Amino acid sequence: MAKELQAKIHASAFSVFYRDKQALHSVTLDIPERKVTAFIGPSGCGKSTFLRSINRMNDLVEGVRNEGRMIVDGTDVYDKSVDVVTLRRRIGMVFQKSIPFPKSIYENITYGMTLTERKTKAELDEIVESSLKRSALWEEVKDRLKNSALGLSGGQQQRLCIARAIAVNPDILLMDEPCSALDPISTGKVEELISELKDTYTIVLVTHNMQQAARVSDLTGFFLMGKLIEFDKTRTIFTSPAQKETEDYITGRFG
Amino acid sequence: MQTFTGHIPYSKKVLGFFAVMVALIATVAILGIIVGMIGDFIIEGGPNITGAFLTEFPRNSNTEGGIFPALIGTTFLVMIMTIMGVPIGTATAIYLSEFAKQDSVFARSVRFAVNTLAGVPSIVFGLFGVGFFVQFLGKGLDNATGSSSFGDGSLLWASATLAVLTLPVVIVSVEEALRAVPRELREASLALGATRWQTIVRVVLPNAVSGILTGSILAVGRGAGEVATILFVGVTYSAEQLPGSITDKFMHLGYHLYVLATQSPDVDKTLPLQYATTLVLLALTFTLNFSAIFVRSRLRRN
Numbered sequence: 089m090a091k092e093l094q095a096k097i098h099a100s101a102f103s104v105f106y107r108d109k110q111a112l113h114s115v116t117l118d119i120p121e122r123k124v125t126a127f128i129g130p131s132g133c134g135k136s137t138f139l140r141s142i143n144r145m146n147d148l149v150e151g152v153r154n155e156g157r158m159i160v161d162g163t164d165v166y167d168k169s170v171d172v173v174t175l176r177r178r179i180g181m182v183f184q185k186s187i188p189f190p191k192s193i194y195e196n197i198t199y200g201m202t203l204t205e206r207k208t209k210a211e212l213d214e215i216v217e218s219s220l221k222r223s224a225l226w227e228e229v230k231d232r233l234k235n236s237a238l239g240l241s242g243g244q245q246q247r248l249c250i251a252r253a254i255a256v257n258p259d260i261l262l263m264d265e266p267c268s269a270l271d272p273i274s275t276g277k278v279e280e281l282i283s284e285l286k287d288t289y290t291i292v293l294v295t296h297n298m299q300q301a302a303r304v305s306d307l308t309g310f311f312l313m314g315k316l317i318e319f320d321k322t323r324t325i326f327t328s329p330a331q332k333e334t335e336d337y338i339t340g341r342f343g
Numbered sequence: 344m345q346t347f348t349g350h351i352p353y354s355k356k357v358l359g360f361f362a363v364m365v366a367l368i369a370t371v372a373i374l375g376i377i378v379g380m381i382g383d384f385i386i387e388g389g390p391n392i393t394g395a396f397l398t399e400f401p402r403n404s405n406t407e408g409g410i411f412p413a414l415i416g417t418t419f420l421v422m423i424m425t426i427m428g429v430p431i432g433t434a435t436a437i438y439l440s441e442f443a444k445q446d447s448v449f450a451r452s453v454r455f456a457v458n459t460l461a462g463v464p465s466i467v468f469g470l471f472g473v474g475f476f477v478q479f480l481g482k483g484l485d486n487a488t489g490s491s492s493f494g495d496g497s498l499l500w501a502s503a504t505l506a507v508l509t510l511p512v513v514i515v516s517v518e519e520a521l522r523a524v525p526r527e528l529r530e531a532s533l534a535l536g537a538t539r540w541q542t543i544v545r546v547v548l549p550n551a552v553s554g555i556l557t558g559s560i561l562a563v564g565r566g567a568g569e570v571a572t573i574l575f576v577g578v579t580y581s582a583e584q585l586p587g588s589i590t591d592k593f594m595h596l597g598y599h600l601y602v603l604a605t606q607s608p609d610v611d612k613t614l615p616l617q618y619a620t621t622l623v624l625l626a627l628t629f630t631l632n633f634s635a636i637f638v639r640s641r642l643r644r645n
Contacts, residue, residue, distance in 0.1 A: 145534060150444060177536030187527040189546060199545070200535035249531070256535060 096121040096260065096290045097142060102156035104137050106149065111137045114156065115316045117309060124282060124291045126305035126322065128298055129337070133311040135294045139262050142292065143179040144172050160260070177204075180253030180289075184265040186246035188237035193229050196237045196248055200256035215255055222288075223251035224281050243274025250281065254289070261285065263293045267300065279304050298338055302326050310334045384625060388618030396619055405581060405603055406612050410620055412582050416593035417627070419586060420502055421567050428506030429559045432513025439514070440521040441543055461511035465571040472504030472576040492590040496577035499589040504576050505569060509562035516561060520554015521547060553639055560635035568628045570597035580606060596624045 095118035104112040112134045119125045127135035140146045141158055144165060157164045165175055177200070188196045197216045201207055207215075216233065220226040225247045229240070237248055246266060253261060263282070267275040282291060282304050295301050301308050302322060309319040310333070318325060318334045329335045399409030435453070443450035477500050481493040493499075524547050532542040548555075570578075579592040580602040586593045600620045603613045 143534065145530060148530070148533070150446075173536050173538050176534055181530075181534035183527055183531065183534075185527050187525060187531060189528065189531070190550065199532070200537075203535070203537050203541055252531075252535065 095119065096161065097292070098157075098159040099138070100157045100159070102138075102141065102158050103154065104134075104141060104146065105153045105155075107151040111314055112141075113314045116156075117316060117319050119290065119292060120307070121290050122286060122288070123306040124286045124293060124304055125307045125309070126293045126295055126301035127309045127311055128295060128301050129311035129317075131296075134314040135309075135311045136264055137314075138311070139264055139292060139294045142260070142262055143176050143181055145176075145181065147172065177256055178258050179260040179262060180256065180258035182246070182249050182253055182261065182263045182266045184268050186242065186249045186266075186269065188240070188245050188248050188252070190236065190238055192234050193237045193240070193248065194233040196252050197255045199252065219251040219255040220248075222254055222285070223247045224277060224284075225251055241274070243270050243277060246270060246274065246278060247281065250278070250285075254285070259289060261289045261291045263291065265294055265296060268296055275300070298326075310337060312337070381625070384618060384622045387615070388620075388622035391615045391619035392622060397623075400583075401581065401599075405599075405607055406609060406616075410596065410599060410616075410623065412585055413594040413596045413599040413620070414623070415585050416498075416578075416582075417567060417596045419498055419593060420505065420573070420595060421563050423498065423502035423589065424505040424509065424566050425559055425563055427503055428509050428562060429513055429555070431506070432510050432558065432562070433517050433555055435510075436514050436517035436521060437543060437548075440518045441539070441547065457511050457514050460507075461515075465508060465569055466574070468504055468508045469572045469574050469576060471507070472500060472572065476500040476503050477576055492588075495590075496575060496592060497590045498577055498586050498593045501573040501577035501593070502589075504572055505566045508569065508572050509566045512562045512565055513558045516558030517551065517555050520551040520558070523554070524550040553641075557635045557639045560631050560638065564628050564631035564635065567631065568597055568624065570595070570601060573598065596620060596627070600624065 097119035098117075100116050101114045102112060102116070103110060103114050115134075115138060127138065129135050137146065141154065142160065142165070146152050146154075154166055158166060160175075160179070163170065189199060191199070194216055197219050198207075198212050201212065201215060217226065217230075220229060225244060228244060229248075232239075237245065240248060246269075250261075250266075267278050270278065279300065282293065285291060286306075293301070293305060305322045307320065308322040308325040310317045310325065310329075310331075312333055318329055318331045320330070325334060326338055329338065396409040397414065398411050400411055401413075402408035435457075439450060439453060443453070473496075477494065477496055481495065481497075481500060484493040485491055528546050528550065529542055532546045533539070537545065573595060577592050578595045578598045580594070580598070582592065582594050600617060603617045603620060604610065607613045
């Protein structure tokens with residue numbers, strides 16, 4: 089991997105077990121800052137498990153256990169001194185099923201901010217506007233901020249979830265198959281958004297859709313049965329993969 | 344080539360017909376019983392329900408007059424019971440659904456206890472009420488404070504006893520409602536840096552309001568009709584006035600009915616009163632149950 093890129097997230101011999109079943113086998117990789125890093129692979133290959141380990145969402149699963157180290161900005165996130173709430177505030181996450189809170193559009197955006205600090209109405213207004221603008225949703229919703237977010241279309245809801253995540257000003261954005269429930273036009277908008285956001289955020293994207301990885305990411309990792317088979321520049325992965333499994337997968341021979 | 348024609352054997356046809364008939368008769372019989380029973384109460388009791396009946400005190404050893412104090416007593420009882428039982432039940436449900444490890448010994452024990460509690464005959468709760476609330480807590484309070492108002496059956500202890508009885512109803516329906524809140528909503532909240540508790544207060548509970556409400560209404564419906572439970576802990580067969588404090592005794596619709604039917608000097612004379620009281624009690628519990636169903640279906644649609 090190119091040396092000039094500084095590693096934002098560094099996993100070293102990282103393994104995850106669900107009770108007795110090993111879901112991730114000793115994954116080691118560096119995710120660079122302000123790039124889009126995509127993980128591809130068939131269902132159950134461990135890519136989501138890896139993603140959810142970065143902001144410790146996997147802690148919620150009963151019987152989960154980790155080995156190895158997951159280092160974000162030089163700190164092992166599984167270290168005892170780490171406050172998981174603060175960690176998650178710095179690492180935004182967008183999920184496959186875009187569920188806004190059953191509140192207004194405005195309240196959805198301010199949810200994360202109002203958890204810790206009191207902000208004035210003007211400050212909140214400003215952040216709502218800037219978050220919605222950055223998620224390319226402002227023009228569509230600016231006149232109905234007080235309406236329920238559940239009235240938005242699927243694509244708008246997913247962009248709202250992105251706006252909600254960036255409103256708390258994280259520096260990493262994790263996206264777990266953010267477009268798998270969207271139509272092609274909404275997918276296009278979200279992908280465009282991802283390309284714009286990478287100037288500000290380190291983005292880690294899990295996707296089922298290989299074309300999506302090829303379109304938006306700078307680096308791609310291929311997972312298979314809990315192992316990281318190959319991790320390289322996206323162009324390299326899709327044009328001249330080093331591993332036979334990777335080639336088989338991207339040419340559609342299985343998966 | 345395959346064909347789809349052919350004869351079902353005669354014996355199987357007879358058996359099928361017979362099975363359908365049995366099911367039909369059973370259904371009609373149950374419907375008939377319900378319609379007949381409620382119809383009888385409406386026809387016999389309906390005309391006796393007047394403004395005076397609902398707003399007057401019983402007179403002449405419960406053989407004349409109305410049911411006002413029993414109506415008020417039942418209302419107070421159920422209200423205090425709700426105030427006591429619903430928060431505790433909700434808290435337990437929150438613990439079971441949000442905090443407990445699902446297969447831990449403690450969570451399993453609590454669940455087992457709740458299920459067992461639901462199956463205990465109501466008279467046993469009544470005895471528990473006497474032993475624990477009146478004798479132990481009440482007498483203990485009296486001894487500690489030097490008063491004499493707690494060591495006897497009262498609205499307070501009857502409500503507390505009923506609250507224990509209805510606890511399983513609250514716990515089960517609230518827990519069900521909490522579990523129905525999508526995991527994605529919890530995760531979205533946690534991923535934004537909310538603590539577990541913030542997630543519960545801001546996301547989970549507002550989404551479970553319908554369940555908490557139905558749980559409370561079902562509990563109230565169950566509690567409003569219970570007589571055996573309160574028999575020893577504060578209900579009285581006649582009262583000169585309405586209960587003025589929670590340590591007073593009170594009259595109750597269900598118990599009043601029992602008194603009318605068995606304790607009156609002239610039972611036949613009180614028959615119209617019995618019908619009318621039964622109808623009021625039925626109307627009360629039905630209304631509560633139907634409003635629970637209504638609330639649930641409305642909130643589910645939203």
